[in-house]
Amino acid sequence: xxxxxxxxxxxxxxxxxxxxxxxxxxxxxxxxxxxxxxxxxxxxxxxxxxxxxxxxxxxxxxxxxxxxxxxxxxxxxxxxxxxxxxxxxxxxxxxxxxxxxxxxxxxxxxxxxxxxxxxxxxxxxxxxxxxxxxxxxxxxxxxxxxxxxxxxxxxxxxxxxxxxxxxxxxxxxxxxxxxxxxxxxxxxxxxxxxxxxxxxxxxxxxxxxxxxxxxxxxxxxxxxxxxxxxxxxxxxxxxxxxxxxxxxxxxxxxxxxxxxxxxxxxxxxxxxxxxxxxxxxxxxxxxxxxxxxxxxxxxxxxxxxxxxxxxxxxxxxxxxxxxxxxxxxxxxxxxxxxxxxxxxxxxxxxxxxxxxxxxxxxxxxxxxxxxxxxxxxxxxxxxxxxxxxxxxxxxxxxxxxxxxx
Numbered sequence: 001x002x003x004x005x006x007x008x009x010x011x012x013x014x015x016x017x018x019x020x021x022x023x024x025x026x027x028x029x030x031x032x033x034x035x036x037x038x039x040x041x042x043x044x045x046x047x048x049x050x051x052x053x054x055x056x057x058x059x060x061x062x063x064x065x066x067x068x069x070x071x072x073x074x075x076x077x078x079x080x081x082x083x084x085x086x087x088x089x090x091x092x093x094x095x096x097x098x099x100x101x102x103x104x105x106x107x108x109x110x111x112x113x114x115x116x117x118x119x120x121x122x123x124x125x126x127x128x129x130x131x132x133x134x135x136x137x138x139x140x141x142x143x144x145x146x147x148x149x150x151x152x153x154x155x156x157x158x159x160x161x162x163x164x165x166x167x168x169x170x171x172x173x174x175x176x177x178x179x180x181x182x183x184x185x186x187x188x189x190x191x192x193x194x195x196x197x198x199x200x201x202x203x204x205x206x207x208x209x210x211x212x213x214x215x216x217x218x219x220x221x222x223x224x225x226x227x228x229x230x231x232x233x234x235x236x237x238x239x240x241x242x243x244x245x246x247x248x249x250x251x252x253x254x255x256x257x258x259x260x261x262x263x264x265x266x267x268x269x270x271x272x273x274x275x276x277x278x279x280x281x282x283x284x285x286x287x288x289x290x291x292x293x294x295x296x297x298x299x300x301x302x303x304x305x306x307x308x309x310x311x312x313x314x315x316x317x318x319x320x321x322x323x324x325x326x327x328x329x330x331x332x333x334x335x336x337x338x339x340x341x342x343x344x345x346x347x348x349x350x351x352x353x354x355x356x357x358x359x360x361x362x363x364x365x366x367x368x369x370x371x372x373x374x375x376x377x378x379x380x381x382x383x384x385x386x387x388x389x390x391x392x393x394x395x396x397x398x399x400x401x402x403x404x405x
Contacts, residue, residue, distance in 0.1 A: 007255035023250035029159030031224030031246025054118025056084025230284035249273035313351035
């Protein structure tokens with residue numbers, strides 16, 4: 001625990017602090033940039049983009065060695081991966097638009113082809129006598145051991161630009177994500193907006209290759225927006241919540257990895273994001289599993305309460321144990337099942353509301369209005385006091401429930 005606390009407080013050494021800050025910045029950028037790809041239901045595109053970067057890494061290395069360099073320049077490798085990813089995106093878009101293949105088929109074809117080509121190129125590079133090949137395989141799963149200050153600067157600058165671009169383009173991207181046809185009717189170029197979404201994802205993918213690798217960056221682009229969706233219904237808020245979740249996942253994951261040096265940083269970051277996803281799935285107040293169970297239990301209690309009161313009004317026996325316990329807990333019946341004064345009054349009201357709804361259907365003959373009746377909604381939430389008074393005049397004076405249940 002002391003080692004973890006030191007890592008969280010940036011006291012575990014220069015490299016550990018650099019990795020934690022860089023991972024936090026990358027996680028924030030990935031969560032924000034991946035939001036609209038998730039809302040557009042095109043999460044698989046991020047997988048294709050990530051895998052399409054690998055041939056660019058290999059080609060960039062070969063070209064830099066051929067030009068007399070050592071091939072390990074990070075800027076050169078990132079530029080090659082960006083060019084390769086851009087080509088993959090354009091191929092996916094062209095295949096989906098110009099052929100009869102669906103987008104998922106185009107993604108699968110490009111993903112497999114580019115990744116296979118990248119593996120072949122890396123194999124060829126290992127046989128080269130020139131250049132420094134060691135460490136190129138870290139682009140698959142990421143590596144933080146040799147992370148430098150300039151690497152963190154690249155992540156900070158690139159991530160900031162990606163987040164700013166996401167915020168500036170949020171309105172057209174939101175429109176396209178939820179209703180592309182309406183966006184086209186409004187004059188927006190849906191194709192360009194889609195390419196902008198994928199371009200942002202490509203940018204984050206490229207700057208994240210060094211830290212988490214092309215395989216795990218996909219998780220950082222998708223898990224934070226999916227998690228954020230549990231906490232809000234507004235797309236503008238999803239951006240910032242997803243960014244915060246990604247940032248926390250990156251920072252905490254890097255700290256956990258630093259406190260246990262034998263553990264790989266990239267996978268720990270992804271597992272941290274997955275842990276936040278599971279917690280949100282279970283505990284989110286609006287869309288979580290616990291909230292859904294609670295809503296169901298409350299609905300169930302309302303149904304049992306109403307049915308029990310109707311049984312009291314009709315002087316019918318209540319045989320359901322849960323209904324008896326519920327009414328007894330509210331003081332509507334005694335332990336022997338006899339209704340209390342409050343129970344008789346509530347039963348009479350429920351029975352009268354049933355008759356009021358019958359009159360309302362006859363008077364209004366409006367399915368759009370009276371169709372709101374679900375047996376649980378109080379009538380005074382639908383009709384005014386004057387209308388309810390008119391129903392009561394038609395019904396005659398109320399009568400309290402008598403007898404036992």
